[in-house]
């Protein structure tokens with residue numbers, strides 16, 4: 001049997017059966033009771049509703065398509081062909097192992113060929129992948145893959161630097177550990193000088 005190459009999923013696969021709001025709120029009541037509190041006491045009365053509204057915000061990326069955000073391109077850039085870099089994009093995501101937040105910063109760069117994309121769309125792509133249950137590695141790869149598939153650039157460079165609350169507020173309890181992930185494709189992958197320039201321009205080298 002041959003190994004098929006791992007493909008990053010750009011469009012989310014819908015949950016087999018998406019529960020109703022009522023079912024989701026009942027699940028929150030169960031978790032409150034499991035934590036040891038009384039879901040019927042005054043202070044917790046509206047909590048299931050608040051929690052599912054928060055979930056709708058934290059996981060809104062399942063209903064959004066990054067390819068659609070990157071579908072509008074501009075070809076009139078007067079021959080500009082150097083890297084485009086977005087620095088310091090806030091990342092607020094949740095790890096798929098504990099559903100705990102991980103918070104940090106993303107840096108996104110690509111080397112255009114004949115077209116560029118509106119820079120806000122790159123922030124939206126980061127946002128869409130962040131608003132799903134993630135590992136930092138998967139999310140980093142997915143952002144690169146979305147840009148490569150939509151723009152066919154000469155290369156893409158992504159870096160995410162984040163602190164995982166599953167490591168800071170529980171488990172190993174190390175609040176100062178941050179995790180850095182990078183994904184380089186195309187010329188960024190094959191040319192160390194380009195990687196170095198990307199890292200220098202985002203302020204990650206001395």
Ligand SMILES: Nc1nc2c(ncn2[C@@H]2O[C@H](COP(=O)(O)OP(=O)(O)OP(=O)(O)O)[C@@H](O)[C@H]2O)c(=O)[nH]1
Nearest residue numbers: 095096097098134135136137164166167170171172
């Ligand atoms: N590679 C990777 N690991 C992650 C990420 N987010 C959380 N984790 C890790 O996922 C692992 C899950 O490990 P398990 O042993 O299955 O779960 P656990 O017993 O809760 O692990 P501890 O966190 O070590 O207490 C932990 O080591 C987490 O630190 C991520 O984005 N990428």
Ligand SMILES: [Zn+2]
Nearest residue numbers: 095097098166
């Ligand atoms: Zn976790």
